Amino acid sequence: MTAPLLSVEGVAKSFTMHLLGGLTLPVVENVRFELHPGECVVLGGPSGVGKSSILRMIYGNYAVDRGSILVRDAVDGQMRDLGAGDPRTVLRLRERSIGYVSQFLRAVPRASALEVVADPLVRLGVPREAASQRAAAMLRRLNLPDALFDLPPATFSGGEKQRVNIARGFLTDHPILLLDEPTASLDAANRDVVVAMIREKLADGVAILGIFHDEPVRAAVATRILDVSAFSARKAA
Structure with missing residues (x-):
């Protein structure tokens, strides 16, 4: 083992x-x-x-x-x-x-869903545009409508918030x-x-x-x- x-x-x-x-x-x-x-x-x-x-x-x-x-x-x-x-x-x-997907999303006020998901990659040094592209692909895989990408997750339903949370946690390696x-x-x-x-x-x-x-x-x-x-x-x- x-x-x-x-x-x-x-x-x-x-x-x-x-x-x-x-x-x-x-x-x-x-x-x-x-x-x-x-x-x-x-x-x-x-x-x-x-x-x-x-x-x-x-x-x-x-x-x-x-x-x-x-x-x-x-x-x-x-x-x-x-x-x-x-x-x-x-x-x-x-x-x-260590990555972590909690039960509830704790989003930064006024930050868009795309920014919330891309943020861990940006912190690791990935260029913002590339991080945003990867974040968008992950959100689309989780069936979050593109129209929501630029909105703050605080306005989302519980299921939508959790999909943002999952995308953020799964995006990194x-x-x-x-x-x-x-x-x-x-x-x-x-x-x-x-x-x-x-x-x-x-x-x-x-x-x-x-x-x-x-x-x-x-x-x-x-x-x-x-x-x-x-x-x-x-x-x-």
């Missing part, structure tokens, strides 16, 4: 409820797994068990209480501990190594891609498009970690199901 792109070891996470006298709410403990090129590992288990929290820790949105999240740096091939919480490491890994219910607000035709896009990423050796509550999508893309219930701190409490 090829070397892992992601190695999670002994990770624990809890939240402190400051408005409730500092009450500590445990979420997960002893999370451990590896993610290899060409795998689509799906986080399974009931709602509230900690699936989205695991994704957010791996992307650096949430700090970990303990444990390590080792991510292979796409620039020099070294494993770096994102879980240590160093902001420079988090930004470095997001730039080249990050070796690791995190997906948090990407097809939740899509119709059947666009779900099929996203399934095909995921399969293409896997064929290119991208490692995908995702949450899919849509059973047909999960069945179509998963190479392995990881039951997060095994890591539930609340269950153990």
Whole structure:
């Protein structure tokens, strides 16, 4: 087997409820797994068990209480501990190594859909015109009308916003891609498009970690199901 792109070891996470006298709410403990090129590992288990929290820790949105999240740096091939919480490491890994499609698009005010999608490529040094052309092709593949390209996504429907979100996340060549219910607000035709896009990423050796509550999508893309219930701190409490 090829070397892992992601190695999670002994990770624990809890939240402190400051408005409730500092009450500590445990979420997960002893999370451990590896993610290899060409795998689509799906986080399974009931709602509230900690699936989205695991994704957010791996992307650096949430700090970990303990444990390590080792991510292979796409620039020099070294494993770096994102879980240590160093902001420079988090930004470095997001730039080249880890892509993320969240449940909801957080668009820059007044930026057009085309600008939102092209922005990650522009940040990587791709000329703006070339980035815009690639962004437009991706939006057309996701059946977003050309008439919407120059409009801000804040004016779009939920499904249209999510297609912009997916286009932005899939446009780059990050070796690791995190997906948090990407097809939740899509119709059947666009779900099929996203399934095909995921399969293409896997064929290119991208490692995908995702949450899919849509059973047909999960069945179509998963190479392995990881039951997060095994890591539930609340269950153990």
